[in-house]
Amino acid sequence: AQLRARYPHLMVKPLRGNVGTRLKKLDEGQFDAILLAAAGLKRLGLGERIKSLLSVEDSIPAAGQGALGIEIRSGSRDVAAMLAALNHPETAACVRAERQVSRVLGGSCQVPLGAHAVLQDGRLVLNGFVANPDGSGFIHDTATGDAADPEAVGQTLADKLLAQGARAILDALPA
Numbered sequence: 342a343q344l345r346a347r348y349p350h351l352m353v354k355p356l357r358g359n360v361g362t363r364l365k366k367l368d369e370g371q372f373d374a375i376l377l378a379a380a381g382l383k384r385l386g387l388g389e390r391i392k393s394l395l396s397v398e399d400s401i402p403a404a405g406q407g408a409l410g411i412e413i414r415s416g417s418r419d420v421a422a423m424l425a426a427l428n429h430p431e432t433a434a435c436v437r438a439e440r441q442v443s444r445v446l447g448g449s450c451q452v453p454l455g456a457h458a459v460l461q462d463g464r465l466v467l468n469g470f471v472a473n474p475d476g477s478g479f480i481h482d483t484a485t486g487d488a489a490d491p492e493a494v495g496q497t498l499a500d501k502l503l504a505q506g507a508r509a510i511l512d513a514l515p516a
Contacts, residue, residue: 342453343400344376345476360385401455401470401481404439404448408432431460434491438467441495446471446502446511454507456498458491465494471507474514480505 345353356363356375360382367375379391411427413420435458442448442456456469465488472479482505484498499507 342472342474342476342479343455343470346472346479347399347476349476360387364390397457397468401457401468403454404443404456405436406457408436431488434465434488435459438465438491438495438498439469441492442467442469442499442502445496445499446507452511452514454511456495458494460488463488465491467494467498469498469502471502471510473510478506478510480507480510 344351354372356366356372358366360377363375363377364387366372376395379388379394382388382390411424413424438458439456443454446452446454448454452471453474454469454471456467458465458467460466464485467484467486468481469483470479470481480502482498482501484494484501486494486497
């Protein structure tokens with residue numbers, strides 16, 4: 342949805358198969374370009390095939406994308422204490438803000454919405470979008486607030502998106 346909104350002149354076509362099959366179709370001229378995960382290409386030793394990287398501004402990820410979560414049994418204080426050293430409070434704050442946007446807007450794997458937070462000078466800066474799957478109705482906004490209250494920043498962004506018409510887009514999506 343984001344690329345369709347930003348580059349409406351592009352023809353987006355489905356592409357199936359493993360990485361090798363997809364690259365073969367590109368090499369055969371069936372596609373002018375394809376999008377693949379850079380990490381996957383590097384892991385497969387195909388990093389030289391990467392010609393360009395999308396910026397976060399061009400492709401805002403899903404809420405919490407790239408964050409690692411560890412679940413433990415409720416009441417396992419000893420395990421929680423052991424794992425506490427793995428927690429990165431700044432990342433946790435960013436993810437909490439992103440997830441608040443998704444929670445308020447009813448995000449799922451089927452909903453074209455994204456949220457990405459960063460900390461800048463002790464402030465949390467949160468960018469997000471909602472769009473129709475075809476890229477139409479693209480709504481994007483930013484909220485900035487106290488990093489100590491990431492849910493409030495997420496709520497502010499969700500409210501801004503809703504005020505611009507996000508609810509109508511979300512309600513029109515197939516269930």
